[in-house]
Amino acid sequence: QVQLVQSGSELKKPGASVKVSCKASGYTFTSYAMNWVRQAPGQGLEWMGWINTNTGNPTYAQAFTGRFVFSLDTSVSTAYLQITSLKAEDTAVYYCAKEMAVAASPDYWGQGTLVTVSS
């Protein structure tokens, strides 16, 4: 069965960096893109972008250019989200979510990683 297991919660100070991991199993990792979705406290889902797991090419939504980086380690079927120069407004739950099909919304989701940015 498809599983996406994310790394644990993080507490960071403003200006620091964080790297969230998402380990996939139960399917061929390089056959489906991986999406990243942010959910701020009490808010809805916000698509951050996706990474082509075959080529490693990332695509970022407009609001997530500059400080956000998607990467892969295909040898361990893992996708990563790195956020640099953290701000208080980056406090949110971050989800990885497997592509269902080309140009489609995701099907399977990770359990989420809470990133808290506070001094």
Add this chain to the structure above:
Amino acid sequence: QSVLTQPPSVSAAPGQKVTISCSGSSSNIGNNYVSWYQQLPGTAPKLLIYDNNKRPSGIPDRFSGSKSGTSATLGIAGLQTGDEADYYCGTWDSSLTTGVVFGGGTKLTVL
């Protein structure tokens, strides 16, 4: 401001049926498949409906989806207290800002 528009909340009694609407445009719902997700409190979203009206394995047939033009609807019949959750629609947007778009979410209360 979400690209797709959902009502903030809906409510109904146990056993009743409720519908949740999702309105978009020709660049998203009008030309792409719609998915629906259920997010129980404190958990990750779970796929309920895909390709407008298909249910993944394990999703009861109490959940249904439909699409007409640039709008989609999620139906939940035989409401149970365990259905209390946030529900999101999602689809692909083929405009200049290509990518996945979600509705703002609808909080379902089972009275």
